[in-house]
Amino acid sequence: MGWLHPNIGLLTAKLDRAKFPLRYCKPLVNPLQEGIKNHFGLMSQDPELVAAAILLPKFKCTWSTDDVTIRMRLCFAVSQTGEERLKQVTGEFITFPIPRKEGGTLVYNTKNIAVVVKGNMDIYQDSFKDRIHWDQETGLFTIRDLKTNDSGIYKVDGRNGIHSSYQLTVYEPVSSPILTSAGNESCSVECSVKNDRDVTLSWYRGEEILNRTSSSNLSINLFLPLDEEVKDRDIYRCEAANPVTKENLTFQFPQFCKGTDFDSERTRQLGIFALICILIAIIGLVAIYLKTRQREIKDPSNQDVSLYAEVNCSRSRNNQEVQSSILELDRLSKNTERKTVYDQLQLRHMSSGVINIA
Known part of the structure; x- marks a missing residue:
């Protein structure tokens, strides 16, 4: 029974005049603390109005001749009840998108880590020294050289009391997957990767996903067999991914399914090369001996x-x-x-x- 925009909200509710006297239509002092019940009486039972009052600190009322129409047109910055989710990989940087050109405070898990006043920034947490930057032209906060323990809830508070919240998750780059095969007639292939937070392991045939696995146990490796008959002409791909990075390995039957994995195939080739070198050396020694013996006889x-x-x-x-x-x-x-x-x-x-x- 209403409409809400993320930055400029408009809520329209038609109510009976007897249930909603004009005296209740007044500006909210602090809706986040006092709540809608102290200001709207019976209208506090409407969930849309309750949500609107929590999010929207200012409004005005207009009346129509037939019924009471409340239009709350608001110029406000939303104090969000949920956080915007941000994700990044270790070693990179993150920039919080809401500008604070007049200064403000960067909060990490309820603790102030940086405060900007009159264009000057002070950092209060040693772990963020030399890593937080505030751009005076754009008013944006940036954290560089991210680490996994930088994950958490961040708030950017402005001087006018307006703030925005972000849930930042920092991931390690996903490890490269490893392929192994049993080398039988059906070419039993298995893909594995080191597990980490939000890592998934998937099999693809072309762009078609065949199967996928993940685990909340970060102390184990993920294993995923290719549970289908491998065809000679098909290209298969094993993909290890997390929300910010991914690694792939592709193979075809003739090049891979020979009873060895990539490492053992290379080892086999090196062994054959070494054996050939040994045979050549033995043949050379025998030839030298026979030639010397023949010379002695003559x-x-x-x-x-x-x-x-x-x-x-x-x-x-x-x-x-x-x-x-x-x-x-x-x-x-x-x-x-x-x-x-x-x-x-x-x-x-x-x-x-x-x-x-x-």
Whole structure:
């Protein structure tokens, strides 16, 4: 039975003249404390009027000839009963949207943390030192380098008693999800992520969501299996998200479902590469050994040589031949390493008087 605007409210109520005397239509002194009952009598039973009186501190009344019409046209700043919700990630900044160009107070969980008077700002909480900024041109308060413990209720109070409230929640960036597979014929794939506040874990096929999970237990990891038969041509996506950040992993069957996860696949490739290197090294060593062995077989200087010579000696006419044979043996002995010469001497009686030495 009425209409309300967030900044300028208009409430119209048609009442019986007898139930609503003109004397009750007067400005409210402090509707937040005294309430509508002290000013409107019987009309306090109307829930819309009660809500309007709590939100709207000023009004005026006009009358029509047929019935009593109360029109409350209000120029006011709303004192909200609920807070506007703000969300941000750690390390970033937040700016409260309601300006206070003439100065004001920034309140955190009922404690004043910053006060601006005549363009000068004082900060009263050490945890916010060097992190709160008030822009003199725009009149906006900003908190920088946000931390998770900055979450809470903030109020920006103006010098005219008008204030706005905000519920700020600061989140850590969501962790990257991890994919694992069982490697069977149906390619059983599971996605997991570290749990945190308001984290959800979801499976998508293209843009179609397949399933989702979350948990209020922040000490555990979230696990979500892909509960359907994986098709070769479909692209699947595992998404970990909170209200301010998200991380994704995508895969297709041929590239992933081989019985390993991403890390073990890389480990397998490195193992194969190392095995190939070891085999090449072994083959090289064997080749070097065989080549060296073959060279030793072909090189006569590395073998023992035995020379056998038959020496015939005569007393007179064969002396020169004996000497030349001895010199030849001596020469061969010097030119050949590790050579052994065996001499076998035999004494025979010859009629001619010649001694044969063999």
